[in-house]
Amino acid sequence: MPFTDTIYALSSGALPAGVAVIRISGPATTEAITRLCGPLPRARSATLRTIRTRNGEPLDSGLVLYFPGPASFTGEDCCELQVHGGRAVVHAILEELAGVDGLRHAEAGEFSRRAFQNGKMDLVEVEGLADLIVAETEMQRRLALEHSGGGQSALYEGWARRLTHARAMIEAELDFADEDDVPGSVSASVWKDMAKLRGEIEEHIGQAGLAEIIRDGLKIVIAGEPNAGKSSLLNALAKRDVAIVTEIAGTTRDIISVDLSLAGFSVKLFDTAGLRETDEVVEREGIRRARETIGRADLVLLLSDNPARFFTGEAIPENVPIIKVATKIDRDDVSWLPSDADIFLSTKTGAGVADLLEALGSYLPDLAGKTSLSMPSRKRHVDCLRQASAALERSLSAEALGLDIQAEQLRVAGDALGRITGRVDVENLLDVIFSEFCIGK
Numbered sequence: 350m351p352f353t354d355t356i357y358a359l360s361s362g363a364l365p366a367g368v369a370v371i372r373i374s375g376p377a378t379t380e381a382i383t384r385l386c387g388p389l390p391r392a393r394s395a396t397l398r399t400i401r402t403r404n405g406e407p408l409d410s411g412l413v414l415y416f417p418g419p420a421s422f423t424g425e426d427c428c429e430l431q432v433h434g435g436r437a438v439v440h441a442i443l444e445e446l447a448g449v450d451g452l453r454h455a456e457a458g459e460f461s462r463r464a465f466q467n468g469k470m471d472l473v474e475v476e477g478l479a480d481l482i483v484a485e486t487e488m489q490r491r492l493a494l495e496h497s498g499g500g501q502s503a504l505y506e507g508w509a510r511r512l513t514h515a516r517a518m519i520e521a522e523l524d525f526a527d528e529d530d531v532p533g534s535v536s537a538s539v540w541k542d543m544a545k546l547r548g549e550i551e552e553h554i555g556q557a558g559l560a561e562i563i564r565d566g567l568k569i570v571i572a573g574e575p576n577a578g579k580s581s582l583l584n585a586l587a588k589r590d591v592a593i594v595t596e597i598a599g600t601t602r603d604i605i606s607v608d609l610s611l612a613g614f615s616v617k618l619f620d621t622a623g624l625r626e627t628d629e630v631v632e633r634e635g636i637r638r639a640r641e642t643i644g645r646a647d648l649v650l651l652l653s654d655n656p657a658r659f660f661t662g663e664a665i666p667e668n669v670p671i672i673k674v675a676t677k678i679d680r681d682d683v684s685w686l687p688s689d690a691d692i693f694l695s696t697k698t699g700a701g702v703a704d705l706l707e708a709l710g711s712y713l714p715d716l717a718g719k720t721s722l723s724m725p726s727r728k729r730h731v732d733c734l735r736q737a738s739a740a741l742e743r744s745l746s747a748e749a750l751g752l753d754i755q756a757e758q759l760r761v762a763g764d765a766l767g768r769i770t771g772r773v774d775v776e777n778l779l780d781v782i783f784s785e786f787c788i789g790k
């Protein structure tokens with residue numbers, strides 16, 4: 350159903366800026382262009398125009414780009430005005446657009462919503478686009494591009510097509526078994542492919558953890574006894590003075606986190622309160638929060654400035670890897686043996702910090718040789734994939750119940766895949782049947 354409203358908004362970033370891009374989409378786009386910029390420019394080519402008020406007063410001059418629908422981002426008539434990025438300039442142009450009949454300011458995400466509803470993008474591509482806009486690391490960019498560029502959707506659609514094809518074969522066997530053109534026992538090859546498909550989906554689901562690390566970052570928690578040098582290490586890695594450092598044991602109470610980019614990955618580093626028994630109410634709450642954060646860590650850096658006092662208590666879950674870090678090695682009142690810790694560092698002299706970064710790098714996923722980051726990036730995708738896999742499994746194990754029950758589960762699997770992209774398959778099975786065989790000759 351076409352939208353009646355025409356929407357506009359500033360699509361580029363914070364003002365002031367060298368250039369600002371104002372986007373318009375909807376049926377009254379051409380009217381808005383002619384009102385503000387004179388005769389309609391040639392489609393899809395940048396044209397320099399003066400932008401004027403209804404009284405002919407110039408507001409600015411800039412490039413006008415007109416994209417007639419359906420070959421546009423939203424699928425509707427669209428226009429981009431590239432103007433000078435001053436606050437007053439943009440404000441005046443938006444005011445002028447507000448005065449054109451049928452135009453209103455766009456709501457958040459409304460251009461993309463129209464693109465989805467007009468079939469220009471599917472849900473995975475929309476989500477990928479949102480991720481691409483907020484991507485901060487190289488891996489986040491690559492993952493988002495895989496989704497926004499349609500690579501992921503093509504994979505899911507390919508799987509959905511295989512399911513449809515399998516159902517068509519089964520329907521053929523059920524309905525036209527006595528016809529000569531239907532190869533006998535079609536099912537054997539179908540079930541082989543369905544078993545293979547289930548394996549592919551399961552393998553794909555297995556990549557979800559990696560996608561989570563890329564999207565949300567590897568959670569590294571700095572833990573240890575009070576005064577071990579945890580906050581000093583956070584500041585050293587963040588290269589700024591984020592956390593308070595004092596010689597008083599029990600300085601840090603709240604969880605302090607900083608985001609780092611390490612070898613293209615996002616890393617979230619957490620500084621925590623030193624772990625010890627205490628009656629002090631605020632510190633006790635800090636320690637409770639520290640334990641909670643440690644419980645959700647992907648990796649713990651366990652710090653101590655004394656080999657005899659490495660805290661290895663119950664706070665760290667068994668499956669979480671630990672790097673033991675000896676701190677303040679510049680001091681000569683403590684002597685360390687190589688077996689006492691994994692890394693030896695001093696934030697005062699900077700010694701060992703590079704070793705620690707290298708060690709952290711080895712905990713990042715190894716993507717060597719991976720050219721595409723084809724993996725489910727959201728819980729929503731994983732849920733649908735699990736449903737598809739479970740339905741496939743039910744279909745494969747329902748041999749005794751008959752072909753029609755098996756085919757029904759394949760339909761359920763296909764619908765689950767369709768929900769990921771938002772395009773539930775409504776293909777006519779018979780189309781497939783007739784194109785594969787010449788039944789009905």
Ligand SMILES: Nc1nc2c(ncn2[C@@H]2O[C@H](COP(=O)(O)OP(=O)(O)OP(=O)(O)O)[C@@H](O)[C@H]2O)c(=O)[nH]1
Nearest residue numbers: 575576577578579580581596599600601623696697
């Ligand atoms: N000599 C030396 N002193 C250090 C080093 N790193 C930290 N310190 C000192 O150790 C003391 C404690 O440092 P913090 O970083 O506050 O220790 P913390 O583990 O965060 O302490 P809490 O927050 O109380 O748990 C401060 O006086 C720091 O200046 C180092 O590499 N060498």
Ligand SMILES: [Mg+2]
Nearest residue numbers: 579580600601
């Ligand atoms: Mg601290």
